[in-house]
Amino acid sequence: MTSSQLLGFTTFAYLASAALYLVVFVFRAPRIGPLATLVTAAAWLINTAGIGLRWQESHQMGIGYAPLSNMYESLVFFAWSIAIFYLGLEWRYKNRVLGAFAMPFAFLSMAYASFSTQFGKEIKPLVPALQSNWLIAHVITCFVGYAAFAVACGFGIMYLLRARNEEKGGGTAGGLMATLPELKVIDDLTHKTIIFGFLWLSAGIITGAIWANSAWGTYWSWDPKETWSLITWFMYAATLHARFTRGWAGKRIAWLAIIGFLAVIFTYYGVNFLLSGLHSYGRG
Amino acid sequence: MSKEDNAVWRFFASVKLALFVLFILAATSIIGTLIPQNNPPDFYFQEFGPSLTRLFMILDLHRMYNSWWFLMLLMLFSMNLIICTLDRLPNVWRMVVVDNLATTPERLEKMEQRARFAASDTPAATAGALHGVLAASGWKAKQAERPEGLLLFAQKAAWSRLGVYAVHLSILIIFAGAIIGALFGFKAGVLIPEGATVAEVYEYGTNRPIPLGFELRCNRFEIEYYANGMPKEYRSELTVTDQQRNKTFTRSIEVNDPLDHRGITFYQSSYEPTNEFLIEIENPAAKEKKLFRIPAGQQISWPDTDISFGIINMMEGERGGDTRFKIWFSDGKGEPAVFWMPDSVSATIPRDDQEYAFSLKQIYATGLQVAKDPGVWVVYIGCGLMLIGLYVAFFLSHQRIWVYIRPEGSTSRVLLCGTSNKNRIGFERNFAGIAEKIRQNPSITETEVAS
Ligand code: HEM
Numbered sequence: 001m002t003s004s005q006l007l008g009f010t011t012f013a014y015l016a017s018a019a020l021y022l023v024v025f026v027f028r029a030p031r032i033g034p035l036a037t038l039v040t041a042a043a044w045l046i047n048t049a050g051i052g053l054r055w056q057e058s059h060q061m062g063i064g065y066a067p068l069s070n071m072y073e074s075l076v077f078f079a080w081s082i083a084i085f086y087l088g089l090e091w092r093y094k095n096r097v098l099g100a101f102a103m104p105f106a107f108l109s110m111a112y113a114s115f116s117t118q119f120g121k122e123i124k125p126l127v128p129a130l131q132s133n134w135l136i137a138h139v140i141t142c143f144v145g146y147a148a149f150a151v152a153c154g155f156g157i158m159y160l161l162r163a164r165n166e167e168k169g170g171g172t173a174g175g176l177m178a179t180l181p182e183l184k185v186i187d188d189l190t191h192k193t194i195i196f197g198f199l200w201l202s203a204g205i206i207t208g209a210i211w212a213n214s215a216w217g218t219y220w221s222w223d224p225k226e227t228w229s230l231i232t233w234f235m236y237a238a239t240l241h242a243r244f245t246r247g248w249a250g251k252r253i254a255w256l257a258i259i260g261f262l263a264v265i266f267t268y269y270g271v272n273f274l275l276s277g278l279h280s281y282g283r284g
Numbered sequence: 285m286s287k288e289d290n291a292v293w294r295f296f297a298s299v300k301l302a303l304f305v306l307f308i309l310a311a312t313s314i315i316g317t318l319i320p321q322n323n324p325p326d327f328y329f330q331e332f333g334p335s336l337t338r339l340f341m342i343l344d345l346h347r348m349y350n351s352w353w354f355l356m357l358l359m360l361f362s363m364n365l366i367i368c369t370l371d372r373l374p375n376v377w378r379m380v381v382v383d384n385l386a387t388t389p390e391r392l393e394k395m396e397q398r399a400r401f402a403a404s405d406t407p408a409a410t411a412g413a414l415h416g417v418l419a420a421s422g423w424k425a426k427q428a429e430r431p432e433g434l435l436l437f438a439q440k441a442a443w444s445r446l447g448v449y450a451v452h453l454s455i456l457i458i459f460a461g462a463i464i465g466a467l468f469g470f471k472a473g474v475l476i477p478e479g480a481t482v483a484e485v486y487e488y489g490t491n492r493p494i495p496l497g498f499e500l501r502c503n504r505f506e507i508e509y510y511a512n513g514m515p516k517e518y519r520s521e522l523t524v525t526d527q528q529r530n531k532t533f534t535r536s537i538e539v540n541d542p543l544d545h546r547g548i549t550f551y552q553s554s555y556e557p558t559n560e561f562l563i564e565i566e567n568p569a570a571k572e573k574k575l576f577r578i579p580a581g582q583q584i585s586w587p588d589t590d591i592s593f594g595i596i597n598m599m600e601g602e603r604g605g606d607t608r609f610k611i612w613f614s615d616g617k618g619e620p621a622v623f624w625m626p627d628s629v630s631a632t633i634p635r636d637d638q639e640y641a642f643s644l645k646q647i648y649a650t651g652l653q654v655a656k657d658p659g660v661w662v663v664y665i666g667c668g669l670m671l672i673g674l675y676v677a678f679f680l681s682h683q684r685i686w687v688y689i690r691p692e693g694s695t696s697r698v699l700l701c702g703t704s705n706k707n708r709i710g711f712e713r714n715f716a717g718i719a720e721k722i723r724q725n726p727s728i729t730e731t732e733v734a735s
Pocket residue numbers: 234237241244245297298299302361364365368369372376448451452455674677678
């Protein structure tokens with residue numbers, strides 16, 4: 001068994017997980033809910049084992065490093081964070097319909113990691129600048145935050161779907177959308193998820209700054225990656241303030257959760273492949 | 285004029301302005317990620333043409349994060365933050381220190397969470413029992429006599445209301461740190477060949493020499509490679525000689541592990557091969573050995589011998605360490621030897637009657653980034669405060685509970701009520717737990733559940 005086999009399985013396990021949750025939602029089949037949870041938990045364990053094995057393999061190659069150092073590895077970790085964050089939410093809120101809006105992101109991240117030809121997947125030794133514990137802290141904090149923002153985006157979509165349905169007279173009475181949590185509940189979940197993500201993104205920007213300072217002597221150099229993470233941070237800060245000081249809620253917050261996540265994707269993907277900067281290690 | 289109706293104050297204290305500034309900061313920051321920053325004017329001329337270049341120069345878009353208008357935006361942001369905070373802090377502070385035992389019965393009757401009980405004891409005895417119930421749930425209550433009975437009050441994390449302000453203050457602290465760095469620090473670079481010593485470094489952008497106040501020598505520079513040829517580590521061994529402080533020490537630096545002396549930090553950032561070489565030639569038969577430091581492309585003679593040699597060519601390999609050098613060597617007898625050898629090894633040169641040992645090492649210059657930033661600790665303190673403040677603001681809440689006990693004949697009536705500034709659901713759960721414990725007390729019965 002190699003880590004790439006395990007991570008290959010992970011992709012399909014997340015596909016199964018996302019599909020099962022979608023079935024629970026679309027066909028109103030709560031009976032298969034426990035199976036969806038089981039598959040998700042198993043997928044997450046395989047994902048964990050894959051990361052662990054990759055770590056071990058790098059040690060066997062004599063270049064041991066935490067597998068969080070290139071585009072491929074960060075996508076794998078992104079999927080891992082989404083899955084564990086979602087499982088936590090499901091456990092806390094006892095609601096499986098949420099999975100239909102969260103787990104597809106974990107699948108997409110793994111699928112992109114597995115099938116893209118834009119970057120290499122092999123275990124490669126780290127160039128000197130990347131050999132830092134602050135980098136590990138930086139990647140973990142950023143991606144936990146990104147995972148929360150992905151899930152918040154899913155909730156934003158969920159909110160808009162249900163809101164549109166109610167406006168069209170679907171009402172709260174029956175219909176597919178009636179299996180979704182009430183608007184008020186989705187709104188609250190979106191907000192809480194953004195708050196969680198914001199705390200981790202702040203920590204991610206800070207650990208990144210400390211890393212940059214230890215490697216180059218400047219904690220902030222306005223390179224495009226840094227700048228885009230700050231732009232994302234500003235956007236979520238504005239979203240939070242709009243909510244707790246001006247009472248924004250509902251559709252506006254749902255849209256902001258979606259737009260905020262687009263900024264996250266640009267920070268992550270767009271900067272590596274459309275712009276250039278210090279973080280060009282993503283080009284594998 | 286009071287600050288409430290001062291239009292300027294109101295403008296700066298408004299959260300609408302904050303939303304606007306956050307949005308504008310986010311939007312304008314994008315510009316600098318699309319237009320490459322800090323290049324010479326020629327670069328923009330070639331990439332973007334004359335008219336766009338003119339626009340860039342007028343609006344400083346080629347160095348926008350230092351431009352007057354961007355700094356103005358950051359100023360506006362800070363003013364907004366300061367005034368907004370000053371505007372609200374007094375009220376929040378009052379909420380933190382207010383004497384909650386002075387809360388009026390009317391207010392108590394209107395709290396979000398309420399439960400009523402009848403107790404078979406006097407107020408004093410009932411209060412004693414309820415202190416115990418609260419303490420068992422982790423609430424330490426204070427007590428006061430009121431005209432109509434007894435009031436108990438307990439609270440948790442009153443100070444958590446200040447979390448928001450810690451976050452806002454942390455942003456200002458980070459700005460202050462950045463300003464200190466910009467005013468009293470510098471960013472510079474220096475290239476030191478192995479064996480050379482420098483006493484000054486050169487500021488980025490201006491190339492202005494900055495005296496260090498001490499001397500820095502590069503003893504050695506080396507690159508370590510992985511098996512696949514990728515560089516694993518760049519390392520320079522440096523010696524600091526500080527005459528003012530009577531101090532000399534030697535230390536190796538690597539990427540991510542800089543050297544700090546007197547607030548000036550030296551980072552391993554680049555390297556360059558120089559055109560100089562260390563050559564050692566040994567003639568074992570004659571027990572003679574000599575070290576030369578020579579440039580490539582010249583014929584060098586070992587004085588008082590017939591030996592002369594030179595490096596006549598070099599060929600770069602796949603990777604940095606693979607460069608090979610073509611050596612020419614003559615001991616005055618017969619044809620000169622001509623051969624290729626790699627860096628940093630020793631070769632033997634067999635001649636008619638004896639063998640020579642010939643070793644070669646190319647001299648490198650280490651490229652150091654040099655930074656002095658006395659503001660960096662201020663920035664880090666701001667960052668730490670921000671994380672603590674965010675945690676407090678998001679996850680802690682100020683929860684308050686009152687118990688109002690009034691006599692009714694020889695028995696008492698009890699009003700339990702409370703409120704929380706955040707996390708309603710969590711507080712409801714806490715409150716219900718306390719009400720349940722009170723209900724379990726044999727001398728108390730519930731009379732009515734409110735809300
Ligand atoms: C990007 C920078 C900023 C960050 C990270 C930030 C962070 C926060 C946080 C974490 C809260 C607490 C939210 C809660 O209670 O759950 C908050 C509240 C608030 N912020 Fe900011 N803030 C920023 C900029 C600003 C600015 C520029 C203003 C200027 C007006 C402002 C005004 C407020 C106000 C009025 C509150 C509500 C305070 C209260 O509840 O009494 N913030 N901010």
